[in-house]
Amino acid sequence: MFTDFDWLREMVSSPIFLILVGCSVITLGLTIERLRYDAPSNRLRMEIEHYDPTFFTRDFELSSAEYVPSELELQPFNCRPENPDHTLQ
DSSP states (O other), X not given: OOTTOOHHHHHHHOHHHHHHHHHXXXXXXXXXXXXXXXXXXXXXXXXXXXXXXXXXXXXXXXXXXXXXXXXXXXXXXXXXXXXXXXXBO
């Protein structure tokens, strides 16, 4: 679909592309996302590092979360079922 698409020509001729590129260059914000999977322990670790001195007076702390499998058994919580016409019973 995009094999013959000339990005440079479209960017120069389109004001929307110019605005988007200009804003991304001016802000100079940086976000790094890391996703690591540890197969032996079956754990997924996500880290987000964000730095943008243009809009914020101090740096963000490194955000991280770790996802592990659990033995949780899902139980229904007495919700009311929907009818096919999306009305409640």
